[in-house]
Amino acid sequence: MTRQSMHRVNVPVTIVISILAIACIFPFFWMLRSSFMSNLEINRYPPTLLPTLWHWENYPQTLRTFPFGRYLLNTLTITVPALLGTLLTSTLAAYTFARLNFRGKKFWFMMVIASMLMPGAVTIIPIFLGWTQLGLSNGYVPLIVPAFLGGGGFNIFLGRQFLLTIPRDLDEAAYIDGAGHARILFQVLLPLIKPVLISIFLFTFIIYWNDLLGPLIYITRNQQNTIAQGLANFRAGFGTDYRAIMAACTMSIAPSVALYFIGQRYFIEGIVLSGLKA
Amino acid sequence: MKSSRSRRTTLVAYLFLTPAILGLVFITVLPLLGVVGISLTHWSGLVPPTYIGLDNYRDIFTVDPYFARSVVATLYFAVGAVIMGTLYAFFVALMLNQRIPGRGFFRSVFFLPYVVPSVGASVVWGWMYEANFGVFNYFLSLFGFDKVQWLGNDITATPSIIALTVWGLGNFIVIFLAGLQSVPTSYLEAVEIDGGRAWHKFRHVTLPLMSPIIFFNVLMSLVTNLQIFIPARTLTKGGPNNSTLYMVLLIFREGFERNNFGHAAAVSLIFFLFIGALTGLIFATSRKWLFFEGA
Numbered sequence: 001m002t003r004q005s006m007h008r009v010n011v012p013v014t015i016v017i018s019i020l021a022i023a024c025i026f027p028f029f030w031m032l033r034s035s036f037m038s039n040l041e042i043n044r045y046p047p048t049l050l051p052t053l054w055h056w057e058n059y060p061q062t063l064r065t066f067p068f069g070r071y072l073l074n075t076l077t078i079t080v081p082a083l084l085g086t087l088l089t090s091t092l093a094a095y096t097f098a099r100l101n102f103r104g105k106k107f108w109f110m111m112v113i114a115s116m117l118m119p120g121a122v123t124i125i126p127i128f129l130g131w132t133q134l135g136l137s138n139g140y141v142p143l144i145v146p147a148f149l150g151g152g153g154f155n156i157f158l159g160r161q162f163l164l165t166i167p168r169d170l171d172e173a174a175y176i177d178g179a180g181h182a183r184i185l186f187q188v189l190l191p192l193i194k195p196v197l198i199s200i201f202l203f204t205f206i207i208y209w210n211d212l213l214g215p216l217i218y219i220t221r222n223q224q225n226t227i228a229q230g231l232a233n234f235r236a237g238f239g240t241d242y243r244a245i246m247a248a249c250t251m252s253i254a255p256s257v258a259l260y261f262i263g264q265r266y267f268i269e270g271i272v273l274s275g276l277k278a
Numbered sequence: 279m280k281s282s283r284s285r286r287t288t289l290v291a292y293l294f295l296t297p298a299i300l301g302l303v304f305i306t307v308l309p310l311l312g313v314v315g316i317s318l319t320h321w322s323g324l325v326p327p328t329y330i331g332l333d334n335y336r337d338i339f340t341v342d343p344y345f346a347r348s349v350v351a352t353l354y355f356a357v358g359a360v361i362m363g364t365l366y367a368f369f370v371a372l373m374l375n376q377r378i379p380g381r382g383f384f385r386s387v388f389f390l391p392y393v394v395p396s397v398g399a400s401v402v403w404g405w406m407y408e409a410n411f412g413v414f415n416y417f418l419s420l421f422g423f424d425k426v427q428w429l430g431n432d433i434t435a436t437p438s439i440i441a442l443t444v445w446g447l448g449n450f451i452v453i454f455l456a457g458l459q460s461v462p463t464s465y466l467e468a469v470e471i472d473g474g475r476a477w478h479k480f481r482h483v484t485l486p487l488m489s490p491i492i493f494f495n496v497l498m499s500l501v502t503n504l505q506i507f508i509p510a511r512t513l514t515k516g517g518p519n520n521s522t523l524y525m526v527l528l529i530f531r532e533g534f535e536r537n538n539f540g541h542a543a544a545v546s547l548i549f550f551l552f553i554g555a556l557t558g559l560i561f562a563t564s565r566k567w568l569f570f571e572g573a
Contacts (some may be wrong), residue, residue, distance in 0.1 A: 047411065103288055
């Protein structure tokens with residue numbers, strides 16, 4: 001194969017992939033375009049590609065019945081502590097499995113790996129009844145606390161895999177200097193494992209932002225609803241006003257999309273790490 | 279000296295592992311035992327549970343009108359989504375691995391739906407599926423087809439939900455592309471020298487080298503997709519004709535909308551065994567098609 005042909009663009013593939021990419025983007029475009037239309041125009045048939053007049057006022061109008069700010073605050077009230085708990089406790093476990101030798105290590109590691117395949121939906125009934133016994137089944141506590149209990153097998157595994165790629169020289173030097181394990185982890189290794197921490201952060205964020213089952217079980221008051229819950233209710237309540245529903249939907253997915261554009265590199269790296277190194 | 283140091287290490291290790299071990303105990307092990315225990319009771323939540331033996335299981339297999347339907351629907355959805363998702367992602371990844379301009383840009387485009395929260399994706403697709411003014415029926419009409427009640431009839435409801443799920447599988451594309459890029463070109467060139475064509479390269483080099491990656495991701499996404507909930511809850515509420523009454527929706531409905539916790543727990547346990555059997559099946563057959571380099 002000559003150098004020339006290596007650089008030649010494959011035209012048919014480029015055309016097919018471009019068409020597929022447009023199809024992939026289309027739902028976003030359709031959502032945005034619908035959110036700016038008048039109620040008359042959105043129900044016109046055949047549909048028009050773009051609004052003839054951009055109705056920006058759809059958004060403030062939607063906000064009157066869809067308290068996005070409130071929902072955002074509620075979602076953050078769950079997500080921020082959950083992120084903290086996940087990062088902290090999964091890093092501790094990852095460090096232990098990657099660096100320390102102790103009795104029972106194999107057993108606990110196997111348990112963690114096995115828990116990765118555990119389908120979470122199977123245990124919603126006993127966990128809910130457990131929180132009921134504690135009198136805490138109504139509110140954010142059951143949604144936050146599990147994040148502080150190891151942060152999930154997958155994150156522990158991801159962190160461990162990443163730590164194994166970092167040479168031990170640094171922690172050994174620190175150990176000889178008299179540093180304890182907490183100091184080795186948080187002062188020496190933490191800066192080095194930043195990429196995997198960012199990946200865990202992003203995945204955890206997506207999972208909590210995505211969750212509907214948890215909030216439906218534990219949050220009954222409308223005032224405390226999360227974004228996902230609010231959007232699902234809004235759609236159920238405003239069945240045919242698709243202009244308002246699309247405006248609400250645009251606002252609801254905006255934080256995730258924004259986060260994606262900010263952290264894109266880490267998303268891709270993290271996905272590759274999670275899908276290949278396993 | 280040495281033993282006191284290793285004892286200290288063990289102490290630190292268990293200290294660091296305390297949250298994770300508590301998680302295993304309180305999120306996995308005890309709840310699993312709890313599912314078994316609760317499934318043997320009649321428990322409405324208001325009055326204390328009463329032990330009824332295996333009655334819940336008997337009801338599930340004899341009088342429960344939803345259970346069998348739910349198992350079939352769940353299996354249909356999950357297998358469909360995993361197969362379609364894997365084919366779609368592999369196809370796109372293969373194309374992205376060709377000589378095309380802006381590969382990074384395209385990769386970002388195909389990955390983007392992955393970050394969209396499921397409720398949002400469901401709501402947008404629900405609008406596109408809408409029977410009277412939805413854009414999909416408009417596209418169909420361009421080809422002379424009649425309007426379809428995408429989410430309103432039991433033949434198209436699950437395939438429609440599969441389509442929106444597959445759209446969200448951008449992570450697969452990124453993973454498969456990374457896998458394809460790690461296939462050594464020397465192997466591919468060797469096939470070329472032997473006179474092999476593109477198909478041979480794919481069949482005898484690319485596919486075997488990718489099989490562990492495919493295996494792992496198929497396994498994980500099967501477990502995820504068997505637990506499908508959000509699109510059905512948001513768009514169809516299990517209908518029409520219970521065709522989208524997937525297992526988690528059934529458990530949720532029995533437990534939290536009908537306060538029938540014993541029954542819901544029994545369904546949960548069967549669901550758990552069902553998932554276990556399916557993943558076991560994949561592991562068992564994996565030896566036939568899985569290729570490990572150097573193994």
